[in-house]
Structures are given as C-alpha cells and as structure tokens.
Amino acid sequence: LAQLNNALSDEVHERERLTAELERLALEDALTGLFSRRRVIDCVEGMAESVGEEARSLAVMMLDLDDFKALNDTHGHAAGDFALESFAEILRGELSAEQYAGRMGGEEFLVVAADLELEAAVDLAERIRRAVEHASLHWKGERLSLAVSIGLVVTTSPWPDAGELVARADDLLYRAKNEGRNRVIVQTHGDHG
Known part of the structure; x- marks a missing residue:
C-alpha cells in the first residue's frame, strides 16, 4: 500500500509539473522567452480598455525583422533562431517594467x-x-546584419477593439516595409496636444 501511495504521489507531482509547464508555454514563447501571442494580445486588450481612465495613452507597436527569409536561406534556421533570440534580448534591454513584448x-x-x-x-x-x-x-x-520595420499606433482615446488596434499597427508595419524597410511609421488617435 505504501508503494502504491508513493507511486500515486509521484504521478500527481509529475502531472502538476506538466500542467505548470503547459501553462508557462501558453503564456511564453518557447524560443525567445517573450510573451506568447495570446498573452501579449491579452495585454493590449486589458490596457486598451483603460485609456482615458487609468492610463493617459497607449502605444502599440508591430515589429518585423527585415529580410529574415534571406537570413534563414543564407545561414540556416539555427542562425535564424539565434537572430530571433538576439532580437528578444534587444527588446528586453529597451523596454521598461511596464512595457510588454510578445x-x-x-x-x-x-x-x-x-x-x-x-x-x-x-x-x-x-x-x-x-x-x-x-x-x-x-x-x-x-556578421549577421539585422534591421526591423515598425508600425506604431499611439492613442489617447479609449479603444474597445484591441484587435483593430493591433491590425492598424500591422498595416503601418507593412507601409514601413513598402516604403523601404528599417523605419518606423506612426499613426496617432485622440488628443496629443
């Protein structure tokens, strides 16, 4: 009976460990350690609702590494993974505690x-x-050369549809790509005085 209890206890602990790991993976990108897509979208949704109340403004940036396919084709996917991890480190170095990247x-x-x-x-x-x-x-x-195109939306108005806010940033990102890459395109909404 003691052996069965120990075996059952070990199985329960292993299931708890696996559940915790699945929850972590749902919230964190495995390669970069940044937020997962779902978690960063949740951040946008939560923050967009508070603009004009708790928060005075909200900035949403969509970023895309330029010519990433060429880097992968030239140096291989392991180099591409290294570039993504390096980019995540750059983001961590530039962002403050209340700024989130995914x-x-x-x-x-x-x-x-x-x-x-x-x-x-x-x-x-x-x-x-x-x-x-x-x-x-x-x-x-x-040497690996990297560049990034960025679409940035800054709003001082409440934004009930976070998906639309992200879509606007994405549209601006593609405008940055079309206008020559390695640039920031900005759009504002609300009163920026």
Missing part, C-alpha cells in the same frame, strides 16, 4: 506600452530600430 509568430513581434507620450513612444520605437541596426551579432564567424 512574439506574434515567425519574425513578427508586438510591443505594448501605456502612458507614453507620443514623443516618448516614437523615441522608444526608434531606439529599438537603431539597436537592431547596430547590433553586433556573429554566427559561426560571420
């Missing part, structure tokens, strides 16, 4: 920050862009 998929990321004035939001996006552009990354003795 991986949307592939080489596309989302950043959300409350209470940034327009100028500060643009400055943050530009700092990220420059940090990526000037990053000294080496893979198997070769």
Whole structure:
C-alpha cells in the first residue's frame, strides 16, 4: 500500500509539473522567452480598455525583422533562431517594467506600452530600430546584419477593439516595409496636444 501511495504521489507531482509547464508555454514563447501571442494580445486588450481612465495613452507597436527569409536561406534556421533570440534580448534591454513584448509568430513581434507620450513612444520605437541596426551579432564567424520595420499606433482615446488596434499597427508595419524597410511609421488617435 505504501508503494502504491508513493507511486500515486509521484504521478500527481509529475502531472502538476506538466500542467505548470503547459501553462508557462501558453503564456511564453518557447524560443525567445517573450510573451506568447495570446498573452501579449491579452495585454493590449486589458490596457486598451483603460485609456482615458487609468492610463493617459497607449502605444502599440508591430515589429518585423527585415529580410529574415534571406537570413534563414543564407545561414540556416539555427542562425535564424539565434537572430530571433538576439532580437528578444534587444527588446528586453529597451523596454521598461511596464512595457510588454510578445512574439506574434515567425519574425513578427508586438510591443505594448501605456502612458507614453507620443514623443516618448516614437523615441522608444526608434531606439529599438537603431539597436537592431547596430547590433553586433556573429554566427559561426560571420556578421549577421539585422534591421526591423515598425508600425506604431499611439492613442489617447479609449479603444474597445484591441484587435483593430493591433491590425492598424500591422498595416503601418507593412507601409514601413513598402516604403523601404528599417523605419518606423506612426499613426496617432485622440488628443496629443
């Protein structure tokens, strides 16, 4: 009976460990350690509702590494993973405690920050862009050049549809790509005085 109890106890602990790991994976991107797509979208939803009340503004940035397919094709997928991990480190280095980043998929990321004035939001996006552009990354003795295009929406008005806010940032991202890459395109909503 004692053996059965021990075996059952071990199985319960293993199930608890696996459940905790599944919950972590649902909230965190396994490669980069940033928020998962679901978790960062939840952040946008929660923060968008408070604009004009608790928060004065909300900045939503969609970021995409430029020419990422070429990097993968030239250096291989392991180099691509290294570039994604390096980009996540750059984001962690530029963002403050109340600013959140998540991986949307592939080489596309989302950043959300409350209470940034327009100028500060643009400055943050530009700092990220420059940090990526000037990053000294080496893979198997070769320098990897990275650049990022960024679509940035800053609103001072309540935004009930977080999905629409993310879609606007995504549209601006593609405009940045079409206008030459390695740039920030900004759109504002509300009163920015």
